[in-house]
Amino acid sequence: MARKEASADLRELPLTAMANAIFVLNGPNLNLLGTREPEVYGTETLEDLKARCDRKAHALGFVVDFRQSNNEGELVNWIQEARTDASGLIVNAGAFTHTSIAMLDALLACTVPVVEVHLSNIFTREPFRHRSYVSKAAKGVICGFGGLGYELAIEALAAAISRAKAG
Ligand code: DQA
Secondary structure, three states, rough: HHHHHHHHHHOOOOOHHHOOEEEEOOOHHHHOOOOOOHHOOOOOHHHHHHHHHHHHHHHHOOOOEEEEEEOOOHHHHHHHHHHOOEEEEEEEOOHHHHHHHHHHHHOOOOOOOOEEOOOOOOHEEEEEHOOOHHHHHOOOOEEOOOHHHHHHHHHHHHHHHHHHHOO
């Protein structure tokens, strides 16, 4: 195929398919970050977290597709989308972490590496937060470091993706 034709085709692809895309999926109530229990979750907003992720991913040669939903079904659909459109997945499932077998099943069907993130240290909190359905499908878990955890997750994921590519 001629070079000119190839670049025209590429322009029609969605942003995520054009580059090394990392999906960052956020679950219920994370849209309220900044004002929601700041003593637990800090004062950074979801927009601030997105900016952190964009910066970190860009520095490592990746692009981030950053999303949030309060709806379990939508999160399941996005995880399924990641099977074809992402090279890695970061999930902060919020309260669905502790309840959602549907999200676990979707993640288990996902062949790309998954990193689970929580802003707070779920193990120092109420007992019902100590169990995570997401963890079974995750390569690793980062919790307790606030927004920095998202950057650490991108770093870990980028390393895992590079390792997998190198064979
Ligand atoms: C959270 C921890 C969950 O237990 C809680 O339901 C959340 C946020 C975190 O990022 O610390 O919504 O996932």
